[in-house]
Amino acid sequence: MIFASVLILLGVLLLLVIGISIIQQQKARVEAERRIELARHRAVIDETEEVLSNTGLFPCSSDLILMLYRRVENALTGALPIARNQSSDYERRLIDLRGQIQVLQSTPKPAPAIELFRLPDSDRQILTLVQTLKKMKAILRAEHNKGKVDPSVFSQEEQRIDSLQLRINVDSMLGRSRAACFMKQYGSAKQMVTKALATLHTIKAQTPNDPFIAQKVEEAKAMLEEITGAQKSAQPVVIKSKSDDDDIDVLFQPKKKW
Template identity: 90%
Template sequence: MIFASVLILLGTLLLLVIGISIIQQHKARVESERRSELARHRAIIDETEEVLSNTGLIPCSSSVILVLYRRVEDALTSALPLARNQTSDYERRLIDLRGQIQALQSAPKPAPAIELFRLPDSDRQILTLVQTLKKMKAILRAEHNKGKVEPSVFSQEEQRIDSLQLRINVDSMLGRSRAACFMKQYGSAKQMVTKALATLHTIKAQTPNDPFIGLKVEEAKAMLEEITGAQMSAQPIRIKAKEDDDDIDVLFQPKKKW
C-alpha cells in the first residue's frame, strides 16, 4: 500500500514537472514570437521613417507621403500591444502621426513638377536618392498589393518614380561622360553618352511627348558631336608624332652599300 502510494506520488510529481516544463516552453515560445513580431513592426517603422526623412531630395506628392504615414501608423498600431514597457512612447508617436495625417489630408499640397528636378551635386546624396526611390517604389507596390492604395494613385505615383529614376540614370551617365571628356578619356566618354542616347531613344519610343526626353536627346547628341570632334582633333597630334618618329628612324637607319 505504501509502495503504491509512493509510486502515485512520484508519478504525480513527474506529471507536474512535465506540465511546468510545457508551460515554460509555451511561455518562452510566446515571448519569442512577441519579440519577433515587435522587431518586424519596428523594422517597418524604421524603414518607412528613413524614406520619409529623405523625401526632401525628391519632388514628392501628398499622396505618396500619406501612403508612407499610414504605413507607419499601421505598424505602430500593431506594435502597441506588443511593446509592454514602451506603450507610452508608441501612443505618443501615434498621436503625433495622426495629427500629421489629418493636417496633410485637410490641406494637400500640389505635386512638384518633375521637370524642375535637378540631380544633387554630391555623390553621396545621389546614392541616397537612388536608394530612397527604390525603397519608396517597393513600399508603394507592397501597400497596393494589400489594397491600401487606390489603383489610380498607385499607377500615377509609380510612373512619377520611374520618371525620376530615368532622369537620375540619364543625368548620371551624361555627367560621367562630361568628366571623362574633361580628362581626355574620349573612348569612355563616347561609350557613356552613346549608352545614354540608346536609353533615351528607347524611352522616347514609349513616351514621345515627354519634353524631358526630347531635351536630353538633343543634349546627348550635342555632347556626342563635341566628343567626336575632340577625339578627331587629338588624332593628328599622334599621327604627326608617329611621322616624326619614322623620319628619325630613316635618318639613323644603317646605310646601304651599293
C-alpha cells in the same frame, strides 16, 4: 502501502515537473513569437520613417506622403498590443501621426512639378536619393498589392518615380562620359553619351516642355560633338613612306624593250 504511496507521490511530482516544463516552453515560444512580430513592425516603422526623412530630396506628392504615414500607422497599431514597456511611446507616436494624417487629408496639396527637380550637388545625397527612390517604389508596389493604394494613384506615382530615376541615370551617364573622355577612352565616352541622348529623347517625348531635359539634350549633343572631334584628332596620321612611292612608280613606269 507506504511503498505504493511513495510511487504515487513520485509519479505526481514527475507529472508536475513535466507540466511546469511544458508551460515554460510554451511561454518561451509565445515570447519569441512576440519579439519576432514586434521586430517586424519596428523594421517597417524604421524603413518608412527613413524614406519619409528623405522625401525633401525630390518632388514628392501628398498621396505618397499619406501612403507612408498610413504604413507607419498600421505598423504602430500592430505593435502597440505587444510592445509592453514601450506601449506608451508607441501610443504617443500613434496619436501624433494620426494628427498629421488628418492635417494632410484636410489640406491636400497638388503634386509638385517634376520639371522643377534638380539633382543634389553632393554625391552622398545623390546616392541617398537613388536608394530612397528604390525603397519608395518597392513600398508603393507592396501597398498597392495589399489594396491600400488606388490604382490610378499607383500608376501616376510609379510613373513619376520612373521619370526621376531616368533623370538620375542620364546625369550619371553624362558624368561617366566626361570621365571616360578625360581618360581618352573615347569609344566608351561616345557609347555612354549616345545612350544618354536616347534616354533623354524618350523623356522629352513624355514631357516636351521640360527645360531641364532640353538643357540636358543640348549638353549631350555638344558633348558628343566634342568627343567625336577629340576621337578624330587622336587617330594616328598615316604617312606614306618614300619607298612605297618609289615601288608604285616602278610598277607603272613604261616597260623597257630589250
